[in-house]
Amino acid sequence: MAKIQLPGLIDAHVHLREPGYTHKEDLFTGTSAALAGGVTTVLDMPNTVPSTSTPERLAEKVALAVDKAVCDVGLFVGATSSDLDAYLPAAQYACALKIYVNETFGSLRVDDLSTMHRLFRTWAERADELGGWRSEAAKGLGPIAVHAEDLMVPVCVLLSDLYDVPLHVVHVSRRSEIELIRVAKEKGSRVTCEVTPHHLFLSTEDLPRLGARGDMRPHLGTPDDVAAMWENLDVVDIFATDHAPHTLLEKASETPPPGVPGVQTMLPLLLTAVHAGRLTVEDIITRCVDAPRRVYSLPAQADTFVEVDVDAEWTVSDEAMLSRSQWTPFAGMSLRGRVERVTYLGRIVYEEGQVLAKPGSGRVLFQGRVLFQSE
Ligand code: DOR
Ligand code: ZN
Numbered sequence: 305m306a307k308i309q310l311p312g313l314i315d316a317h318v319h320l321r322e323p324g325y326t327h328k329e330d331l332f333t334g335t336s337a338a339l340a341g342g343v344t345t346v347l348d349m350p351n352t353v354p355s356t357s358t359p360e361r362l363a364e365k366v367a368l369a370v371d372k373a374v375c376d377v378g379l380f381v382g383a384t385s386s387d388l389d390a391y392l393p394a395a396q397y398a399c400a401l402k403i404y405v406n407e408t409f410g411s412l413r414v415d416d417l418s419t420m421h422r423l424f425r426t427w428a429e430r431a432d433e434l435g436g437w438r439s440e441a442a443k444g445l446g447p448i449a450v451h452a453e454d455l456m457v458p459v460c461v462l463l464s465d466l467y468d469v470p471l472h473v474v475h476v477s478r479r480s481e482i483e484l485i486r487v488a489k490e491k492g493s494r495v496t497c498e499v500t501p502h503h504l505f506l507s508t509e510d511l512p513r514l515g516a517r518g519d520m521r522p523h524l525g526t527p528d529d530v531a532a533m534w535e536n537l538d539v540v541d542i543f544a545t546d547h548a549p550h551t552l553l554e555k556a557s558e559t560p561p562p563g564v565p566g567v568q569t570m571l572p573l574l575l576t577a578v579h580a581g582r583l584t585v586e587d588i589i590t591r592c593v594d595a596p597r598r599v600y601s602l603p604a605q606a607d608t609f610v611e612v613d614v615d616a617e618w619t620v621s622d623e624a625m626l627s628r629s630q631w632t633p634f635a636g637m638s639l640r641g642r643v644e645r646v647t648y649l650g651r652i653v654y655e656e657g658q659v660l661a662k663p664g665s666g667r668v669l670f671q672g673r674v675l676f677q678s679e
Contacts, residue, residue, distance in 0.1 A: 437468055507530045
């Protein structure tokens with residue numbers, strides 16, 4: 305059995321649901337699932353209740369992460385139409401500003417041009433105050449990360465161009481979007497993007513089988529959209545999961561919320577693609593370690609690595625999932641590559657299916673530095 309060692313992965317897009325939705329996930333269960341998936345850094349999204357949209361809310365979430373996380377956690381601040389400038393005082397403690405410009409789970413949404421314009425402009429002015437875009441201090445502001453679909457992609461790219469603000473487009477899922485981002489990059493736009501495993505390994509053809517378990521935003525793409533993600537992998541900076549747990553009861557309801565868990569299954573899915581000759585291990589490290597670290601200015605993790613048996617064959621099951629939601633849209637898939645052991649900051653934190661780390665042993669990160677470490 306071939307064993308390899310990888311650096312701890314970064315999942316730059318997870319919803320750990322705390323505060324407000326701890327029946328779905330919390331900072332302990334979500335970061336435990338991360339470790340089981342070989343992920344030692346997660347960046348948590350702001351669509352909680354209350355949403356992470358002011359410095360006070362961010363401080364509350366920091367306190368929760370300090371108590372409960374078992375890996376490195378960075379936090380997004382979410383833009384709202386009412387707390388327009390709230391990001392600025394919080395900026396030095398957040399990994400980036402997130403704007404939801406399309407419909408999704410939760411109440412965070414900014415889709416009018418005047419607010420979007422103001423957010424990009426204010427953000428560029430702030431960078432100027434810090435010494436200009438290329439300065440170290442401004443780098444700490446992080447990119448503006450957008451949930452932008454379809455026509456909203458060119459709108460965000462244009463705003464980024466006009467203000468010279470770095471833009472990160474999360475979960476790109478359509479041929480039209482990835483092809484447009486390719487052109488924008490070729491023309492010199494400061495745009496990066498990410499693709500989720502579910503948009504790489506599932507399509508509309510899986511919907512009859514999956515039902516609400518295959519419902520998320522953006523929706524699953526057609527087989528042609530999926531093919532476009534693979535054809536344009538050189539344009540894809542980051543693989544990130546959009547780990548978005550909801551309970552199975554909620555998924556079975558009349559109005560199932562969109563979203564699927566994913567933090568624990570990303571690495572085995574990608575390793576299976578390596579086995580099939582569709583990716584290289586280097587492709588995984590570039591997109592799950594190097595690029596997210598660069599885009600979000602994340603610190604290095606000393607003595608942190610993941611031991612993987614790349615030949616192990618196993619079948620994904622709901623029961624093996626450590627997320628509180630305890631299910632996965634990939635259940636039943638036969639994968640090659642299993643996480644055997646994870647060492648985080650010099651300690652074995654995951655081995656043989658068990659998380660060994662204590663709640664609160666994770667670090668809270670802010671822009672290139674560690675803000676809080678328990679010991
Ligand atoms: O399907 C989704 N669910 N997409 C998102 O962008 C948000 C997420 C959630 O928070 O449940
Ligand atoms: Zn998301």
